[in-house]
Amino acid sequence: MTEIPAKKTATGRRKVELDPRLAAYKGVWVFVEHERGVTHPVSWELLGEARKLADQLGVDVGALVLGAPGPAIRRACDDTFCYGADVCYLIEDPVLANYRNEPYTKGLTHLVDKYQPEIVLLGATTLGRDLGGSIATTLATGLTADCTELTIDPDNRSLAATRPTFGGSLLCTIQTLNYRPQMATVRPRVMHMPERGSPRAARIIEERLGMIEESIITKVLEYIPDERQDQAQLTYADIIVSGGRGLKRPENFQLIWDLAEVLGAEVGATRPLIQAGWVTADRQVGQTGKTVRPKLYIAAGISGAIQHRVGMESSDVIIAINEDPNAPIFDFATYGIVGNAMQILPALTDVFRQHAATAKRAG
Amino acid sequence: MHIVVCIKQVPDSAQIRVHPVSNTIMRQGVPAIVNPYDLFALEEALRLKDRYGGRVTVLCMGPSQADAALRKALSFGADEAILLSDRAFAGSDTLATSYALAAAIQRIREDMPVDLVFAGKQTIDGDTAQVGPGIAKRLNLQLLTYVARIDALDLERKEILIHRRAEGGVQVLKTSLPCLITVLEGINEMRFATMDDMFRAARYPLKVWDKAAAGIEDLSKVGLKGSPTVVAKVFAPQPKARKAERIEVHGDAPKDLAATLLTKLFTHHPQLERHISERAS
Numbered sequence: 001m002t003e004i005p006a007k008k009t010a011t012g013r014r015k016v017e018l019d020p021r022l023a024a025y026k027g028v029w030v031f032v033e034h035e036r037g038v039t040h041p042v043s044w045e046l047l048g049e050a051r052k053l054a055d056q057l058g059v060d061v062g063a064l065v066l067g068a069p070g071p072a073i074r075r076a077c078d079d080t081f082c083y084g085a086d087v088c089y090l091i092e093d094p095v096l097a098n099y100r101n102e103p104y105t106k107g108l109t110h111l112v113d114k115y116q117p118e119i120v121l122l123g124a125t126t127l128g129r130d131l132g133g134s135i136a137t138t139l140a141t142g143l144t145a146d147c148t149e150l151t152i153d154p155d156n157r158s159l160a161a162t163r164p165t166f167g168g169s170l171l172c173t174i175q176t177l178n179y180r181p182q183m184a185t186v187r188p189r190v191m192h193m194p195e196r197g198s199p200r201a202a203r204i205i206e207e208r209l210g211m212i213e214e215s216i217i218t219k220v221l222e223y224i225p226d227e228r229q230d231q232a233q234l235t236y237a238d239i240i241v242s243g244g245r246g247l248k249r250p251e252n253f254q255l256i257w258d259l260a261e262v263l264g265a266e267v268g269a270t271r272p273l274i275q276a277g278w279v280t281a282d283r284q285v286g287q288t289g290k291t292v293r294p295k296l297y298i299a300a301g302i303s304g305a306i307q308h309r310v311g312m313e314s315s316d317v318i319i320a321i322n323e324d325p326n327a328p329i330f331d332f333a334t335y336g337i338v339g340n341a342m343q344i345l346p347a348l349t350d351v352f353r354q355h356a357a358t359a360k361r362a363g
Numbered sequence: 364m365h366i367v368v369c370i371k372q373v374p375d376s377a378q379i380r381v382h383p384v385s386n387t388i389m390r391q392g393v394p395a396i397v398n399p400y401d402l403f404a405l406e407e408a409l410r411l412k413d414r415y416g417g418r419v420t421v422l423c424m425g426p427s428q429a430d431a432a433l434r435k436a437l438s439f440g441a442d443e444a445i446l447l448s449d450r451a452f453a454g455s456d457t458l459a460t461s462y463a464l465a466a467a468i469q470r471i472r473e474d475m476p477v478d479l480v481f482a483g484k485q486t487i488d489g490d491t492a493q494v495g496p497g498i499a500k501r502l503n504l505q506l507l508t509y510v511a512r513i514d515a516l517d518l519e520r521k522e523i524l525i526h527r528r529a530e531g532g533v534q535v536l537k538t539s540l541p542c543l544i545t546v547l548e549g550i551n552e553m554r555f556a557t558m559d560d561m562f563r564a565a566r567y568p569l570k571v572w573d574k575a576a577a578g579i580e581d582l583s584k585v586g587l588k589g590s591p592t593v594v595a596k597v598f599a600p601q602p603k604a605r606k607a608e609r610i611e612v613h614g615d616a617p618k619d620l621a622a623t624l625l626t627k628l629f630t631h632h633p634q635l636e637r638h639i640s641e642r643a644s
Contacts (some may be wrong), residue, residue, distance in 0.1 A: 034532075040530060043369030099529065101506045125530050130508045133496030137461060145457075145491035153595075160595065166488060167376035172597045187419075218505050221524075222535040231529035238638060251593075262641030281549060288487065296635055306600065307376075317632055320607055320625065329607075334605030335627065337620050346622035347439075352639070355625060359640045 018156070018178070025180035027087075029062040029117040030052040031108065032080060033127055035099055037072035041236065042123035042194065043081045046186060047363050048194030049150055050121055051084035056152045060086040062117060066107050068097035081199035089115065093209040098220040099127050105134045107209050112139060113133070114207070117181050119159050121150075124185035132185050140163060143183040148190055148310070158182060165213030168287040168310040171235070187233050189293040189314070236267045239296045240363025241317075242268035242285055244308070246301020246322060250278045255345040256300060262352045268292065270308050286311035298348075300341040321345070364417030364518055366408040367468055368441070368481045369498070370401040372425050372432035373488040381599060397432045399548070400483030406551045407513065407544075408481045409440050415518060417478075418442045420471060424452060424464055430569050437564035438556035445471070449573040451582055456590035457489070461497025463585050467577040468502060478518070480543040484509060492545070499543035507536060508545045 026048040031185040033040035047063060054061045063080035067073040069092040070095065077184035091107045110132065112120065120135075122128035125147050155173065159182040164175045176182040206307045241263065243256040255272070259266045268285040269278065285292055286308040297315035302308060304320070304327055312318070313332055320333035321341045330336045337344055364473040374393045382389050385621055401586040408419050421436040423429050424447040433444035443525040447467045455463065471477060474616035480499070485492035493509070511533065512526040526533050556564075574585065583589055610627065 015418050035530065060433075066579070093458045098534065101508075105500075111594075115542060126509050126528055127530055129492045129548065130496060130506065133457070133491075133493035134500050134506065136493065136495040137500040140458065141401055142593070143457065143493055144592060145489075145493060156592045164600075165490075165597075166381075167380050169376075169379055170597055173595045173599055217506075218536055218538040220534055222530070223532055224535065239642075263639055271407055282447070293636060296632075307394040310600075317628070317635065318421045318607075319628070328610075331606055333607035335610055335624060336626065337610045337619060338618065339615060343617040344620060347617035348624070351625045352622045356640065357628075 014258040020108070021179040022178070025116040025118040025266050027059045027062050027115070027117040028057065028119040029064055029112075029121065029278050030085070031081075031120065031122045031128065031131070031183070031316065032063050032065045032076060033123050033125060034067050034073065034076045035127070039076050040123055040125060040127075040181045040188070041127075041258070042186070042188040044079075044190070044196075044212070045191040045193050046121045046123060046284050047080060047085055049186070049191045051194070053119065053150060053152055054086075057157060057251050060120070062086070062199075063088045063091070064111060066091045066096050066104060066106065068092065068094050077198065077204055078202075081201050082196045083194055084197075085198070087105060087203045087205060090204050090206050091209050092206070093211065095216060097213055098223060099130075100220065101130055101134055102216055102218060103209060103211050104131055105138060106211060107137045107207075108244075110137050110209075111207060112181060115205075120181045120183045121186045121301070122183070122338065128185050132183060133301040136183050141183060143185070144174045144176070145185050145190060145314070147184045150184060150186070159184065164287055164310050165241065168306040187291045189291045208294070234268060234285075235290050235292060237266035237292065239263050239265035240268045240285070240292055240294045240312075241265045241298045241310070242302060243273060243279075243300050243341075244270040244302030245272045246303070247273075248301070248342070250276070252342055253278050255342065255349070258297065259345055259349045261354070262349050263296075265296075265298075266294075268312075270302055272304075279310060283313040286337060299329055299333065300345055302329055303327045304332065364398045364410060364415050364479070365472075365475050365477050366417065366419045366479045366481060367471060367477050368401070368405050368419060368421050368436070369441065369464060369495070370405065370421055370423050370432055370436055370483075371398045371486050372396070372423065373398045373486055376487070377486045395428065395431065397435050398483055398486045398488075400485060400487070400546075402483075402553050403546045403548055403550050404481040404544075405439060405441065405482045406486045406553045407480070407546050409554065411479070411513070411516060412440075415516060418475070419507040420445065422464065422467055422471070423446070423449060424460060424467075427571070429573075433569055434564045434567065437567050439554060439559045440556075440560055443570070444583055445565065445572055447572050448575055449585075451574050451586050453581075454587035455585055456592045457491050457493040457497060458591055459589035461499045461501060461579065461584050462589060463574075463579060464494065465498045465501035467572060468498065470572070470576070470578045476541075478521075478540045479523075480504060480541070481543045482543065484547055494544040495543060502541075504542075505537065505538040505540075505542035508540055509547050510544050510548045511550060513544075524633060528585045579583045
């Protein structure tokens with residue numbers, strides 16, 4: 001082995017032969033987050049990732065679909081086959097209509113116990129994190145949160161899950177060696193969205209939940225959809241304009257909104273601005289905020305500290321505006337302008353507006 | 364009513380630096396603070412106590428220095444503080460941590476029944492959000508995560524009504540006590556400690572529980588032994604090989620810089636031009 005494990009104990013445990021009972025666990029599973037007729041895109045991203053891991057291991061990809069009976073849930077099953085699933089495990093039950101920890105935990109642990117997958121992946125969403133911790137505890141196995149990279153360790157065929165730690169200053173690779181399944185959560189947008197292909201299979205295995213509403217203690221009285229759906233859209237926005245401490249005063253943040261409006265973009269911010277109350281917390285990009293992967297990310301007055309970087313460095317094109325020529329953001333941005341963001345931002349807004357007007361006349 | 368609030372002492376991640384050569388965390392001089400998310404949980408518990416009466420017990424697992432976090436909690440008005448501390452807990456991952464904390468809460472509720480357990484939504488050092496759900500599962504408590512508002516508490520009927528942040532919306536949930544609640548940041552604003560409480564906190568005889576005091580007999584469930592996950596490698600993020608292409612113009616006038624950038628952007632990324640034009644129209 002060329003890698004040097006961080007702890008001695010890890011060295012000893014890495015070489016341990018897997019208990020034959022645990023070696024029987026086969027397959028890479030993805031929990032498909034399906035609520036109110038909509039599947040969260042993170043599920044497709046995870047299926048794409050699961051496909052790669054399963055091909056390396058020579059095993060099947062399983063998709064887990066839970067929800068209320070109806071055409072929407074059947075459609076979700078069909079969709080999983082277009083994103084890489086070989087087999088779809090389905091539990092349909094009216095009590096699964098809204099997400100609740102208790103019935104979902106029961107359904108999932110039942111499937112895991114019966115079909116024994118070696119890896120289970122979930123989205124690191126409010127739902128996935130709620131569910132992941134409960135399932136891992138019930139199954140008494142390891143769960144690694146917020147992974148940014150998943151690979152198979154060639155030495156022992158186990159999952160090597162890499163995640164940022166200490167606010168993104170360091171990365172650590174975590175393994176679950178003598179327990180199965182190995183579980184991990186991954187944030188939306190961290191993994192590539194796979195191309196939707198033609199279905200590679202159509203094998204659906206149905207199981208029953210075996211719960212009645214009266215036995216479930218927590219009741220969903222109401223679901224109130226967000227009025228401003230843009231809150232949720234930051235994660236999947238194609239263009240984002242973000243501001244940081246370099247904007248100096250709260251009123252200068254308006255320059256971010258102005259440019260965003262011209263570009264039809266979403267607005268993001270760094271942690272200090274959230275803490276200072278300039279912008280609401282749902283717009284925070286970074287380790288403790290959202291991970292984004294837009295086609296274009298404009299960072300104004302952002303130094304590029306690691307805590308912000310981990311949330312946006314996968315963007316296709318990054319434009320950085322900062323007064324400090326040595327700011328770390330210039331180490332990974334695509335284009336850099338060294339200058340005063342308060343002057344550059346309105347100039348950008350103007351040229352993009354003019355361009356749009358010209359394009360409109362031409363078109 | 365009896366509420367247990369779980370808190371953790373963490374290094375202030377905003378001040379953490381990584382040693383450029385050895386890639387290790389430089390802990391010297393980094394202040395230890397109460398995990399900021401836990402303060403929202405504590406304040407929410409104290410507000411319930413203000414309204415309905417009862418007791419708030421704070422529980423913290425960590426080394427002996429973590430008593431500072433507990434004293435901080437006491438200064439805000441918590442009634443009792445317990446430090447769960449034992450060398451056997453060192454190296455615990457989230458599964459082992461939830462085992463130890465659940466054992467301690469079990470021990471607490473043998474003396475006085477517990478109606479509610481509060482925790483922050485996650486810590487700023489581990490960021491996993493797994494320990495709260497783990498404790499709830501082990502103690503068979505109803506789990507309410509990402510709670511944005513507590514609407515009503517009925518101690519007679521042992522019921523609680525809350526708003527929970529979900530994907531793309533809010534769930535209004537009703538459940539029975541006892542339950543475990545992890546609260547969202549911003550749910551409240553922390554009170555100021557009174558002078559009386561600060562004095563009381565400083566003098567307060569903290570309870571320190573080791574594994575035996577917490578009733579933990581099975582040592583295979585705590586520490587490294589009780590942790591399914593193993594840290595195989597720690598390393599610094601790879602710097603990107605390519606630096607940003609600097610946009611420069613003679614005189615550096617903002618207008619010229621912006622125009623140059625736009626030309627460059629749309630020449631090298633024509634798909635972006637199409638995309639932006641479509642949105643603008």
